[in-house]
Amino acid sequence: MRAVYPGSFDPFTPGHLDVVDRARALFDEVVVLVAMNSSKNPDVDEGERAAAVRAGLPAGWSSVTVVAWRGLTSAYCLGHGVGVIVRGVRNTTDLQAECRLAAMNQSLGVPTVFLPAQPELAAMSSTAVRTLGRLPPRWA
Template structure:
């Protein structure tokens, strides 16, 4: 993305448990790169989910799946609220991928909470060929 003089750099965060990081996740990151100056893939701890590895190992796996020339994309592990990460790291927006109306309902509730904490959310709908892709489905096939 070419920078316009005087334009503010917009950093985005794409949070998730990424257990594992799927082609759908990669697609969301790719499209977010086109919208924002910098994208942080935030490998988060979700108390509801029980991933097979810790967030540092998952972050390393995400890094290994990103193209080397994506210099505007970084990966970080985080165990707090996404909005707290955003405030501490000058991130202006949260990016979330949605596959269906069930995802949208859940994500909308999270977006409302994050908005009340000062961080807006941008939803990116899944590409049609990736709608059925989920980390749960990938784990089931791999298992």
């Protein structure tokens, strides 16, 4: 089964990399879908962010592809034969928001699988990394 892991990935963090790695173990193929999120204002477009994600993936991960996308995640899934959405959750706030999105995507025919963040990565967010301008030393 093919899975999609969508996000703005601004920037792609060790937590994101961990979710992709664990999703690889569960699914035949994982598409990292670098999306445009209208509620966020990234410094670079999704094409440049997709290139940065690709550069951050280990070379041997042949079952992982990276795609830039503008549109609904469910539309990508339905149009490209992807059976499930993968989402990482760091805390209960993430889980509440993700459950709302999952319900919408389920109503459109695409289920969601949640992968909880590893405890040592749960405090990291792309927003925090952007604010600091770099990864904190313990994750760099």
